[in-house]
Structures are given as structure tokens and as C-alpha cells.
Amino acid sequence: MIDLISLSKLILPLLILTILFAALITKTDAYSAFVSGGKEGLHMAAELLPFLVGMMAAISVLRSSGLLLWITNLVSPLFLYFSIPAEIFPLFLTRPISGTAALSITADLTHTYGPEHMISRLAAVIQGSTDTTLYILTVYFGAVGIKKMGRALMVGLLADLTGMILAVVITIWYFQNVWS
Amino acid sequence: MVNLIWIFMLVSGLLFSIFNGTIDEVNKGLFDSAGQAVELVIGFAAIFTLWLGMMEIARRAGLLNLITKLCFPLIQRLFPDLPKNHPAAGYIMTNVSANFFGLGNAATPFGVKAMKELQVLNHQPEKASRSMVTFLCLNTAAVTFFPATIVSMRLSEGAADPLDIVIPAFAATICSCTAAIIYDRISWRITSGKNHD
Numbered sequence: 001m002i003d004l005i006s007l008s009k010l011i012l013p014l015l016i017l018t019i020l021f022a023a024l025i026t027k028t029d030a031y032s033a034f035v036s037g038g039k040e041g042l043h044m045a046a047e048l049l050p051f052l053v054g055m056m057a058a059i060s061v062l063r064s065s066g067l068l069l070w071i072t073n074l075v076s077p078l079f080l081y082f083s084i085p086a087e088i089f090p091l092f093l094t095r096p097i098s099g100t101a102a103l104s105i106t107a108d109l110t111h112t113y114g115p116e117h118m119i120s121r122l123a124a125v126i127q128g129s130t131d132t133t134l135y136i137l138t139v140y141f142g143a144v145g146i147k148k149m150g151r152a153l154m155v156g157l158l159a160d161l162t163g164m165i166l167a168v169v170i171t172i173w174y175f176q177n178v179w180s
Numbered sequence: 181m182v183n184l185i186w187i188f189m190l191v192s193g194l195l196f197s198i199f200n201g202t203i204d205e206v207n208k209g210l211f212d213s214a215g216q217a218v219e220l221v222i223g224f225a226a227i228f229t230l231w232l233g234m235m236e237i238a239r240r241a242g243l244l245n246l247i248t249k250l251c252f253p254l255i256q257r258l259f260p261d262l263p264k265n266h267p268a269a270g271y272i273m274t275n276v277s278a279n280f281f282g283l284g285n286a287a288t289p290f291g292v293k294a295m296k297e298l299q300v301l302n303h304q305p306e307k308a309s310r311s312m313v314t315f316l317c318l319n320t321a322a323v324t325f326f327p328a329t330i331v332s333m334r335l336s337e338g339a340a341d342p343l344d345i346v347i348p349a350f351a352a353t354i355c356s357c358t359a360a361i362i363y364d365r366i367s368w369r370i371t372s373g374k375n376h377d
Contacts, residue, residue, distance in 0.1 A: 011281050019234055022241040030237045037236025041228030044292055045221055052217040057210055058186055061193035064209030066200045096320075107333055115339030124334060124345045128327030129352035131279075133320040136291075137182070140316060141308065143292040144299040148307040149182050151367040155313065156320040158363050163321055163356025167348070170355070174348040 044143055051142030055134065059098050068093065084168055085119045091126055096160045099132040118175065125171045130163045224288070231289040235274070244270040258318070258361070261301070261311045268297035272315060279322035291319055310372075314364050321360035324353050 023030035062068045072093060076086035087109060095102040106123040113119045133156040141149060197206040238244045248270035255269040256262060262269060271294035278287035294315060302309040308316075327349055334342035 012286060016234060019238045019241070019243060022243045023237050026241045028237060028241040030241075033237040033240045034233035037239075038229040038233035040236075041230070041232035041289060042225050044232070044289075044296075045224035045228045048224060049217065049221045052220055053214050054186065056213040056217045056220075058189035058193070060209040060213035061197070061206055062189050064205040065193040065197035065202050066205075067193050067196040070196070070200075103329070103333075106330070110334065110337045115334045115337045115342070120334075120337075121345055121348075124327075124330050125349045125352055128324060128330040128345060128349035129356060131320050131322050136319050137316065139288060140291055140295045140319065141312075144295045144305075146299075146306065146308050146312070147183075150308045150313060151364075151371055152308050152313045152316045153182055153185070155317055155360065155363045155367050159317060159321045159356055159360035162359040162363075163352060166355045166359075167352040170352050171345075171348045174351075175344075 048139060048142050051138050055138045059101075059134075062097075063101065085122065087113075087119050088122050088126070088168070091123055092164055095126060095130055095164065096133040096157055097135075099135055102127060102132070118172070121175060122168055122171050126164050126167045129167050130160055133157060133160050227285050228289045228292070231286055232293060235271075235290065235293065239267075239270075244274075247273055259311045259314055261309070263301070266297070266301070268294050268301070268311075271297055272318075276318060276322070279319065280325050281328075287322075291315075310368060313368070314361070317360040317364045318357070321357040322353070323357045325350060 020030060022028075023033070068090075072090045075093075076089045079086045079089050091102055091105050091109075094105060106120075106127045109123045110120040115121075115124075133153075137149060137153060137156065141152075194206065197203050235244065244267065248265055248267060251273040252265055252269050255272055256264075259269075259272070271290050275287050275290035275294055278290055295312065298309060298312050298315065299305065302312070326346065330345065330349075331342050334345070
């Protein structure tokens with residue numbers, strides 16, 4: 001297990017080495033290329049600020065007002081009906097909106113129930129197999145100044161919902177049939 | 181649509197806080213989140229500068245061109261709008277591979293760069309093009325082979341086998357990515373009948 005973790009850490013240095021060797025072979029002025037590419041990166045990051053402030057403020061209001069929690073409590077009986085642990089629901093709601101909030105929920109569930117509990121495993125699989133749609137939309141479209149997202153948001157959220165339901169089904173099936 | 185959702189998030193949250201008596205928390209949250217956004221951008225500035233600098237070396241050394249040529253047949257199936265061997269394909273490929281290995285932070289600058297290339301091809305610069313929506317779907321439902329953050333979190337919580345979730349997570353990520361692409365295709369069919377983009 002440690003090997004895979006350290007292997008994933010090795011990817012970035014290997015990538016940089018490959019790029020630098022390619023520059024050496026083709027006699028590319030690597031340093032000046034780095035500086036000019038980097039300048040563009042700095043510019044891109046700065047342009048993102050208003051998009052991020054706007055979206056993060058909206059998410060923060062939803063969370064700090066208690067509305068997110070209120071909706072969570074309202075909908076969790078529906079989860080019990082499908083015999084999915086209701087503790088997972090906040091993650092369903094938060095995952096597409098806020099990456100850090102979702103990660104803190106998963107960390108909290110893992111800590112509370114222990115990493116071998118089905119709830120922790122469900123949370124881990126949902127966290128590991130989905131991404132923060134609203135954040136990606138904000139960053140990627142913000143960087144090029146797209147204001148009309150069209151069907152992207154709907155498709156993204158629908159895919160999230162499908163992904164999370166599938167994650168629950170697959171996890172329960174996998175740990176009940178394959179693992180044990 | 182994002183305009184309405186944004187307004188709805190803020191208005192419903194603010195109104196709820198008045199009834200719920202959480203105005204103080206909301207006031208604090210608003211300023212904290214703005215500060216967090218600035219911190220995030222500072223982090224981005226570092227990552228973007230480093231990785232787009234590296235990518236520029238790769239581009240000038242011809243490495244990106246090589247990746248573009250090698251992966252183009254695959255990319256073209258997903259992005260039929262893309263002209264032959266367009267540089268966007270190379271950035272899309274590097275972004276997708278970075279996501280595949282769970283390198284979330286390194287994936288973002290490549291993705292933004294791909295978006296920039298797609299924007300050059302976009303006829304209506306305010307509106308997301310067909311390829312942009314497809315690329316976004318690939319990202320929001322990114323296929324992740326190794327969810328490094330989650331595995332290290334489970335390791336630190338003392339899981340007997342922190343890797344036990346890798347196989348179901350991989351299966352789920354493939355399913356959700358497939359679903360995203362299918363939704364993208366279906367919704368494109370529906371909307372392209374109404375307006376041509």
C-alpha cells in the first residue's frame with residue numbers, strides 16, 4: 001500500500017525530468033520557456049479571483065446560515081427509505097458544491113465510525129470517485145470568461161448524482177460479496 | 181443558469197439566516213470565504229506558474245506536439261469539433277492523465293490551458309461551446325485511478341487496508357464518467373436542434 005502512495009508521489013518528479021530531458025535533447029531554452037509560461041500562469045490565477053470570491057461567498061452563506069444542515073435533515077428520511085445510511089446525505093449535498101467541506105465530512109465520518117465501517121467506506125468511495133462540479137465550473141469557465149454555461153451545469157450535476165448513487169450501489173455490493 | 185443559482189444560493193441563505201438567528205455566523209462567513217478565495221488564488225498562482233512554466237518547456241521542446249499527435253484519434257472521438265491535431269488535444273490529454281493519477285492540483289492548470297485553447301475556437305466567447313461542455317464533463321466526473329488524498333486519510337485513521345476502496349472507487353468513477361459523456365451527448369442532441377453552436 002505504501003508503495004502505491006510513494007509511486008503516485010514519484011509521478012510529478014518523473015514528469016519534470018522527462019520535460020527537462022526533452023528540452024536538453026532538442027536544445028530548447030528551458031529557463032526562458034519556463035518564465036514565459038509561468039507569467040501566463042500568474043495572470044490566469046489573478047483573473048480567477050472575482051469568480052472564486054463570488055462562488056465561495058455563496059457557498060459560505062448556505063453553510064453558515066444553517067440552511068444546508070436544515071435541508072440535510074429534511075431529506076435524510078428519504079435515504080433511510082432506500083436503506084442507505086442517512087449519515088452519508090450531507091456528503092451527497094456537499095460534494096458537488098465544496099471540496100473542502102466534503103473532505104471534512106468524510107474525515108469526520110471516518111474518524112467517528114472507524115475506517116472499516118460501511119459508512120466510512122461509502123464516504124471514501126464517493127469522495128474518491130467524484131469531483132467538485134461547481135468549483136471546476138467556476139475555475140475553468142472563469143479563466144476564459146464564459147458567462148453562459150449552458151447545459152454544462154445541469155449535465156455536471158446529473159452526472160454527480162448518478163455517480164454518487166452508483167458509488168453507493170457498487171460499494172455495498174463489493175464489500176458484501178467480493179471483500180468478505 | 182449559473183446566475184440564477186448563484187442568486188438563489190445567496191438569497192435563500194441570507195433569508196434563512198434572518199429566521200434562524202444566524203446572522204452573525206453569516207457575516208463572519210462572508211468575509212472568511214472572501215479571504216479563503218484570496219488564499220486559494222495565491223495557491224493557484226504558485227501551482228499555475230510552476231506547471232504552465234513546465235508545460236511551456238514541453239511545448240517548445242515538441243513534447244506536447246508529440247502527445248497531441250499520439251492521442252488525437254482518441255480525443256477526436258470525444259471532441260468531434262476539434263480541428264486535426266489542435267494543441268487543445270495535448271492539454272486535454274495532460275489534464276485527464278493528471279486527474280487519472282489523482283494529482284488534483286497539477287491537473288487544474290492543464291485544464292485551464294485546454295479551456296483557453298478551446299475558447300480560441302469558440303464562435304460565441306460568452307457562451308460555452310460544445311467541446312467545452314464535453315471537456316467539463318470529463319473533468320467533473322474525472323476518472324481517478326488512485327484517489328491519493330482519501331487513501332492517505334484512511335491510512336492516518338488506522339485502516340487495516342487503506343487501499344480496499346480503490347477498486348470500488350475506480351469502478352464508480354468509470355461508471356460516472358460514462359454517464360457524464362452520455363448525458364453530454366443527449367443534452368447536445370436536444371439543444372442543438374434549437375440553436376446552432
